[in-house]
Amino acid sequence: MTVHICSLKTDTPQLIPADGEYHLVHFPFGNSEPSDAHGMHQAAQPDGHRVTNWRTDPRSGLIWPSASGWGSLTAMIFWEDGGYTELRDQFVRDPLAHTKDPVNTTATDHRARSPKTQCFTKHHEMFVHPGTPVALRVAHNDRTARRITLAEFKLAIHPEGA
Numbered sequence: 001m002t003v004h005i006c007s008l009k010t011d012t013p014q015l016i017p018a019d020g021e022y023h024l025v026h027f028p029f030g031n032s033e034p035s036d037a038h039g040m041h042q043a044a045q046p047d048g049h050r051v052t053n054w055r056t057d058p059r060s061g062l063i064w065p066s067a068s069g070w071g072s073l074t075a076m077i078f079w080e081d082g083g084y085t086e087l088r089d090q091f092v093r094d095p096l097a098h099t100k101d102p103v104n105t106t107a108t109d110h111r112a113r114s115p116k117t118q119c120f121t122k123h124h125e126m127f128v129h130p131g132t133p134v135a136l137r138v139a140h141n142d143r144t145a146r147r148i149t150l151a152e153f154k155l156a157i158h159p160e161g162a
Helices: none
Strands: 004-010 015-017 069-079 084-092 104-111 118-128 134-140 146-159
Touching: 015 134, 069 084, 069 134, 084 118, 104 118, 134 146
Parallel strands: none
Antiparallel strands: 004 146, 015 146, 069 118, 069 146, 084 104, 084 134
C-alpha cells in the first residue's frame, strides 16, 4: 500500500489582517517544499490555474489530493507575540469554492493567548478526494495585523482500496 504524502513548510513571515476573518496560510512551491512526490502542491493547479506568486495568491495554500482515501492532516503554526486574546485555526475543504461542493470547515480550534510566542500543532483525519483541495486557515482578534512566523501543513492519504 502506497501512502500519498504532501508536506509543506514556510518560514517566510505572513501578515494576517486584523479583520477577524479566516485567511489561508500560503506555502512556496518547488525546491522549497520538504516533500511532494505525488504532485499535490504545484504552481500549475489541476483546474488549470497557474500560481505566479505564492506569497500573494491564496491558491498557494491548497493541497489537491492525488487519490481518494483517508486523509491524515497535520499542521504547526507559530505566531509572533501580540495583543490578541484568541487565535483560531482550522482545516477546510475547498476553501475558495472551486467545486460544486460547499466550503466545509473542520477541526476548528480557538486558542487563548499564552506568554511570548504562540506555538501550536494540530491533527485531524477525514476523507479526501481529487478535485476537492484542502487548506489550513487562521485568524486572530488583535486590533493590528499579526504575523505567522513558521507554518507547516501536511497531508498523508491512505488510498481507498489499497
